[in-house]
Amino acid sequence: MKRLSGKSVFIVIIAFFVVGISYFGSVRQETFGMKEKTLVKHETRRFFDEYLLRKGLFAKKKQIKNQKSIYGAIVPHHLLASFIISHIFELIANQNVETIILLSPNHYDIGNTPVVMGKIGWNTPYGIIKPDIEIINIFAHKDYISIDDEILDNEHGIAGLLPFLAYYKNDIKVVPIALRQNMTKDQLNDLSRSIADISDDKTVVVASVDFSHYLTSAQAQKNDEETQDAMENYNIDKILQMNSDYMDSPQAIVVLLQAMKLDNAKSMDFLYHTNSGKLMNDLYGKTTSYFGVIFTK
Numbered sequence: 001m002k003r004l005s006g007k008s009v010f011i012v013i014i015a016f017f018v019v020g021i022s023y024f025g026s027v028r029q030e031t032f033g034m035k036e037k038t039l040v041k042h043e044t045r046r047f048f049d050e051y052l053l054r055k056g057l058f059a060k061k062k063q064i065k066n067q068k069s070i071y072g073a074i075v076p077h078h079l080l081a082s083f084i085i086s087h088i089f090e091l092i093a094n095q096n097v098e099t100i101i102l103l104s105p106n107h108y109d110i111g112n113t114p115v116v117m118g119k120i121g122w123n124t125p126y127g128i129i130k131p132d133i134e135i136i137n138i139f140a141h142k143d144y145i146s147i148d149d150e151i152l153d154n155e156h157g158i159a160g161l162l163p164f165l166a167y168y169k170n171d172i173k174v175v176p177i178a179l180r181q182n183m184t185k186d187q188l189n190d191l192s193r194s195i196a197d198i199s200d201d202k203t204v205v206v207a208s209v210d211f212s213h214y215l216t217s218a219q220a221q222k223n224d225e226e227t228q229d230a231m232e233n234y235n236i237d238k239i240l241q242m243n244s245d246y247m248d249s250p251q252a253i254v255v256l257l258q259a260m261k262l263d264n265a266k267s268m269d270f271l272y273h274t275n276s277g278k279l280m281n282d283l284y285g286k287t288t289s290y291f292g293v294i295f296t297k
Contacts, residue, residue, distance in 0.1 A: 056082025104157030127170030217277030
């Protein structure tokens with residue numbers, strides 16, 4: 001075998017060095033690409049209105065105080081009622097809360113299972129809201145629950161609220177749950193029990209629900225009185241019979257009520273009740289109505 005000269009050896013070493021740099025550079029690029037892929041977030045900007053958020057910050061009733069710990073809440077996702085969202089999230093953020101379990105209607109009523117959850121974070125104008133993967137994994141094994149971030153990507157019942165939460169406290173994690181209308185009573189009971197079992201002083205369950213739809217202001221008021229009575233009396237059967245004339249997600253309200261009852265947080269404070277007709281001074285047009293409620297012990 002012919003021995004390589006010193007010059008040839010040097011050239012071979014340089015060649016290996018160049019090839020090595022190229023290889024590890026490509027690996028680094030691929031790894032970086034994979035890392036970036038795992039950091040993909042839901043974008044909330046499509047559902048965000050800074051004007052309404054700012055308006056809500058200043059319009060909320062600052063004189064309403066709360067000295068009790070909040071374990072659950074009902075807020076609207078129609079941003080016209082941003083003052084309700086702002087105030088209740090501010091009260092929650094003032095607590096030592098680590099996780100929000102956010103119950104939303106599945107507005108398009110789509111997916112392979114009655115309940116859809118997600119494991120991707122949410123990018124808001126005020127920072128990233130991360131998912132609570134530990135809690136999500138507890139639920140994800142159930143046969144009526146699936147992980148489908150593509151569905152959640154278009155769910156304004158979740159995405160519309162998270163900028164408000166991030167404004168006050170963007171290190172709170174979220175467990176996003178979208179509920180279809182075809183949930184059975186057994187599934188509702190099981191989800192309620194599972195939420196109650198993992199809830200503690202650092203967890204708040206929030207139902208993102210708008211109430212009566214497309215009625216006049218007077219008719220909305222009448223239906224809302226019936227709805228409030230059903231909620232205050234934990235009349236689950238009656239709530240499950242209600243349609244969009246009363247609320248857009250009886251399922252979310254039932255899960256919240258049952259979880260609060262199991263967690264002994266049955267004290268209901270109705271901080272707000274109004275409708276879009278009153279807010280826009282249009283009493284005879286089609287309205288959406290809103291409740292702002294907190295649950296304490």
